[in-house]
Amino acid sequence: MLILVSVLGREVQKAPTPAKKVGPHTGLQEGDTVEFKEKWVEAAMYDIAAFANTRGGTVHLGVNKAGHAVEGCDVSDQAQQDIATKVANVLGLIADIRVRQYDDIPTLEITVRKSARPIQLRGAYYYRSGSTTISAKDEDWGRLVLAQLGLAWDGLPADADVEEDIDAERVRAFVRSARGRERPRISDQVRDTDPVELILGNLGLLKEDRPTNAALLVFGREPQKRCRAARISIAYFRSLNDFDPYPDLGGTVFEQIDGALRIIEQVYPARVTFDRNEAEDVVRRTQRRETPSFPILAVKEAVTNAVVHRDYTRVGAEVQIRMYPDRLVIMNPGGLMPGLTIEQLREDPHRSEKRNPLIAEVCFMDYWVERYGTGTTRMIQQCQAAGLPEPEFRADPDGFSVTFRRDALTPDLLQRKGLNERQVRAVLHVKEHGQITSSTYQELTGVSRRTATNDLGELSDRGLLRKIGGRGRGTHYVLAEHSAG
Secondary structure, eight states: OOEEEEETTEEEEEOOOOOOOEEEEOSOOOBTTEEEESSOOTTHHHHHHHHHHTTOEEEEETBOTTSEEESOOOOOHHHHHHHHHHIIIIIOOOOEEEEEEETTEEEEEEEEOOOSSOOEETTEEEEEETTEEEEOOHHHHHHHHHHHTTOOGGGSBOSOOHHHHBOHHHHHHHHHHHHTSSSOOSOTTOOTTSOHHHHHHHTTOEETTEEBHHHHHHHBSSHHHHOTTOOEEEEEEEETTEEEEOOOBOSSHHHHHHHHHHHHHHHSOOEEEEEEOOOSSHHHHEEEEEEOSSOHHHHHHHHHHHHHHSOTTSTTOOEEEEEOSSEEEEEESOOOOTTOOHHHHTSSSOOOOOSSHHHHHHHHHTTSOOSSSOHHHHHHHHHHHTTOOOOEEEEETTEEEEEEESOSOOHHHHHHTTOOHHHHHHHHHHHHHSOBOHHHHHHHHOOOHHHHHHHHHHHHHTTSEEEESSSSTTOEEEEOGGGOO
């Protein structure tokens, strides 16, 4: 097909640009070690620098964003030489460049390893987070240097003294607690009667005869004296502009976690109900039952993870807990570790990589956390078992959050339970108005009385609604106690 174009008032014929041939899928997807580009562009240098600053990776030339090979990429020896020279001269890196064929379409793979030193490009440093290349902010620079040196912030020696800054009784109490577990995770070499320096050394919490940052946060007398950001800010929000802040929670990581859980339990008290049975004894006939607003173990896991896995190099950033009438949000300043995605958090188990390995190990020894990539899946399972929506995980380069919702009767969750659109409307009506009758259901949905009876009966059988009355005008349906939220 020819295209007519106007040139100085004259129409001339111009052949259309031929479409690039799209080949087979490469079997790859963009991520923390993979980048696709259809041809060489200068922007690829930023990706190469980011790979070298993170975990290493490969830029695939001749591949579109969907992961399919496309024709048109220059894979000649001269092109390879030009790229290798530019990478070496500008970044000081050696790139492994290879041609890879997908059917009859050639592509080029440019691979660099993780660098032993931070790589700078045009006055800035870059790193990889998922499929995004990000320019390092000033506060990111320290983390980048530590990563290049294979170090973690919590393992660095602190400007502190064991005798002055470490609480000996906290150390010994921890050892007793960890050793008293049914299945101790602490080494037999660690004993509470040993000198504190020996205990810290056996726990890996001494560096150059000084307590590490981890030692200060788990056993320090005044942890915030050395790390002001090591705290939890917590508040209850009735609305955006109407909220009650609580005093910031400081102390050791264990004291922060315990303090946060106490406040959460106060704000969201358990709902008390009474189960009735056919026992003759009046005391046994009415049994008291307490149902937490949120699964306690799931909330404990989320709070502990926020404190343990946060980024302590972020000056002025603390863990935040925001409590709302309908939800609980736990946020920590520290995105997911490179290569880990939200989708992987739902896999059981998933890769477990720690930003603060020493803090995590101490918490693991005393059963505050696990270390096998099962924490987030356990949160999901516990919410499901309680009939509540699954926790919502969100991540960006600057932070990670978990949201727990109190309402088990959201439209999305009701649909996932297999309810039809009419039944969803009925449940939402009861939530708003307190009850529903067959005639109201018919008016809402336009169905016959028989269909209304069947639909409402199914909701009652499934334990979502409870029928009040037998037959006649007084019969209506209310929310079942366990689904009332």
